[in-house]
Amino acid sequence: MKLAACLSFAVMMTASATGAAATEQCRFIEARPEREACYQRQEVARAARQKANEAREAEQQKPYEPMTQEDAQLAKSLRSICRGC
Numbered sequence: 001m002k003l004a005a006c007l008s009f010a011v012m013m014t015a016s017a018t019g020a021a022a023t024e025q026c027r028f029i030e031a032r033p034e035r036e037a038c039y040q041r042q043e044v045a046r047a048a049r050q051k052a053n054e055a056r057e058a059e060q061q062k063p064y065e066p067m068t069q070e071d072a073q074l075a076k077s078l079r080s081i082c083r084g085c
Helices: 002-028 032-061 069-081
Strands: none
Touching: 002 032
């Protein structure tokens, strides 16, 4: 169990390091047009990730099932039974 946890932690650290390295490499490009093209690619990728995250968050905020007609009738009958208790 500990071995699996250590391996997964190592994989996560490696993945985050490679992601950070991909972001850092643009500033080391000497030629200005290539550097700007690199920044443009990163901006497009960031916008795509942000759009995907917003879509996922909007999907998660939707209620699972709307109130059905039977639920509305039950709520109405319960209100008539218990008046302010």
